[in-house]
Amino acid sequence: MLGPWINSAALLAGGGLGAVLSKHIPKRVREALPLTCGIISAGIGTIMINKAHTIPAVALAMITGAFIGEMLYLEHGLEKIIGWMQARAKRLLPGEGQNSHSQQFVLRFVTILVLFCVSGMGIFGSMHEGMTGEASILLTKSVLDLFTSLIFAAELGLSVALIAVPQILIQATLYHSAHLLTPLVTPAMQADFSACGGIIMLATGLRICGIKIFPIVNMLPALLLVMPISAVWLHFPG
Numbered sequence: 752m753l754g755p756w757i758n759s760a761a762l763l764a765g766g767g768l769g770a771v772l773s774k775h776i777p778k779r780v781r782e783a784l785p786l787t788c789g790i791i792s793a794g795i796g797t798i799m800i801n802k803a804h805t806i807p808a809v810a811l812a813m814i815t816g817a818f819i820g821e822m823l824y825l826e827h828g829l830e831k832i833i834g835w836m837q838a839r840a841k842r843l844l845p846g847e848g849q850n851s852h853s854q855q856f857v858l859r860f861v862t863i864l865v866l867f868c869v870s871g872m873g874i875f876g877s878m879h880e881g882m883t884g885e886a887s888i889l890l891t892k893s894v895l896d897l898f899t900s901l902i903f904a905a906e907l908g909l910s911v912a913l914i915a916v917p918q919i920l921i922q923a924t925l926y927h928s929a930h931l932l933t934p935l936v937t938p939a940m941q942a943d944f945s946a947c948g949g950i951i952m953l954a955t956g957l958r959i960c961g962i963k964i965f966p967i968v969n970m971l972p973a974l975l976l977v978m979p980i981s982a983v984w985l986h987f988p989g
Contacts, residue, residue: 754880754889755922759915761893762867762900766912769904776905786960788899793956795872795891799949804942808984809977812947816973817966826968830861863903863911865967866955867896868918874974875948877922881929882936889922936978943981947973 769776803809820826867873876888904911951973954965 752880752923752926754876754886754893755919755926757886758873758876758889758893758896758922759919761897762918763912763915765897765900766904766909766915769901769911770909772901773905773908776902781902781905784898784902788895788902789956789959791895791956792866792872792959793953796949796952796954796956799872799875799945799952801946802942802949803946804939805981805984806946808981809943809946809950811984812943812973812977812980813950813970815980816976817970819972820966820969823969825971826861826966829864829968859903860907860910861968863899863907864914864917866899866959867914868921869968869971872948872952873918873922874925875945877925878929878932878944879941881926882933882941932978937982937985939985940978940981944974944978947977 872888872892876886876892879888880886900911900914951967951970954963954970955967957963958965958967
């Protein structure tokens, strides 16, 4: 389980360092680097989309998953949880988030929480390593997370580093669960899963860049649906 540990360590180090160096990082750097990280995320997502084996199955999974997410108000629920966490953080960490009373803080925190914990790259990378033992996807994500968390922590504070806790729990769960899925997953299903994750990564990158605020959390159920839909589609190609 190399990837999840390195990824969370990178997030913890970047978040802690960013909180310490916040006063020494120029504003222009804080504004520019997230844009770079966002476009990298979008670029990697585009590459992953090209791996699609059965495009109709991926499209159906995305539409169905987004519909379920919207009906369940997943992103709205996560925003409420983060708002509750923000209130508790102010009590536990004096001085933390003093300029974060606006909805802007919640929106940005939701974006980076998704980016670090439940992005297509993180979910796919964890399951990919669990199935194949190959950690390159999560190692690439670790490099991005190190610098992304540093920049975001310079603005949002030490709360960014604390995201390492849910991240390691989620990635470890996916890593170990992947062993159970390995006998059932075909290369075509894995390719469609990668493409679905790529679409969500692309949406995440565009959101980080401020181009469009996609409801990323509401799209996540698609990752649970894409492999079963792909398997059924391949059995009934006509």
